[in-house]
Amino acid sequence: AAGVIQSPRHLIKEKRETATLKCYPIPRHDTVYWYQQGPGQDPQFLISFYEKMQSDKGSIPDRFSAQQFSDYHSELNMSSLELGDSALYFCASSLAGADTQYFGPGTRLTVL
Amino acid sequence: QKEVEQDPGPLSVPEGAIVSLNCTYSNSAFQYFMWYRQYSRKGPELLMYTYSSGNKEDGRFTAQVDKSSKYISLFIRDSQPSDSATYLCAMSVSSGSARQLTFGSGTQLTVLP
Numbered sequence: 001a002a003g004v005i006q007s008p009r010h011l012i013k014e015k016r017e018t019a020t021l022k023c024y025p026i027p028r029h030d031t032v033y034w035y036q037q038g039p040g041q042d043p044q045f046l047i048s049f050y051e052k053m054q055s056d057k058g059s060i061p062d063r064f065s066a067q068q069f070s071d072y073h074s075e076l077n078m079s080s081l082e083l084g085d086s087a088l089y090f091c092a093s094s095l096a097g098a099d100t101q102y103f104g105p106g107t108r109l110t111v112l
Numbered sequence: 113q114k115e116v117e118q119d120p121g122p123l124s125v126p127e128g129a130i131v132s133l134n135c136t137y138s139n140s141a142f143q144y145f146m147w148y149r150q151y152s153r154k155g156p157e158l159l160m161y162t163y164s165s166g167n168k169e170d171g172r173f174t175a176q177v178d179k180s181s182k183y184i185s186l187f188i189r190d191s192q193p194s195d196s197a198t199y200l201c202a203m204s205v206s207s208g209s210a211r212q213l214t215f216g217s218g219t220q221l222t223v224l225p
Binding site (some may be wrong): 099 | 154155161163200204212214215217
C-alpha cells in the first residue's frame with residue numbers, strides 16, 4: 001500500500017539559511033500534520049491542514065510557515081534556521097475526522 | 113508537567129517474555145488512544161488504536177485503556193527480537209476535523225535473543 005512520502009530524506013543547512021520540506025500524503029487522505037522530533041524526544045505537533053486550510057497550530061515558530069496545495073501535498077518552509085532546529089520532521093496524513101494518522105519516514109534536518 | 117507521561121525505560125527482556133508498556137495522562141478530553149512503534153531513524157508506525165475503556169487485542173499485542181484512572185497499557189506477548197524499538201503512546205481529543213496527537217516520551221525496548 002502507498003505510504004506517506006517525504007522529501008528530502010536528509011538535509012544539511014547552515015545557520016540563517018532557509019529550508020523547504022515536502023510531504024505527499026497517502027492517496028485520498030485530505031489532512032496533513034507536521035511534527036518535529038528532537039534527539040531523544042517525542043514528536044511535537046507543529047501544524048495541520050485540512051482541505052488546504054490550516055486547521056490547527058501547535059508549537060510552530062514564527063520563522064516557519066506551511067501550506068497545503070490542491071493535490072493535498074504540503075510544504076513546510078523554514079527560514080532563518082537555528083542550530084536548535086536540527087531534528088527529524090515528520091509528516092502524517094489521515095482522512096478528515098479519522099482517528100488514525102500514518103507517518104512518513106521523516107526528513108532529518110541538520111543545521112550547522 | 114506533561115499531559116502524557118510514559119514509563120521511560122529502557123526496558124530489556126529475554127525473547128518470549130511478556131512486555132508491559134504504560135502511559136498516564138492528565139487531560140480528560142483525550143478520547144482516542146494509540147500506540148506507535150518507532151525503529152531508529154524511522155517514522156512512527158501505528159500499532160494499535162482504541163477509543164473505549166477495556167482491552168483490544170491484535171495478534172501478540174493487547175491495548176488496554178482505563179479512562180477512570182487515565183491509564184493506558186500495551187502488552188506484547190511472546191516478545192521477539194524484531195520487537196526491539198521505541199514504543200510511543202499517543203492520544204487525541206475528539207473534536208475537530210484534524211486531531212493533533214500528543215505523545216508520551218517513548219519507551220525503548222530491547223528483546224534479547
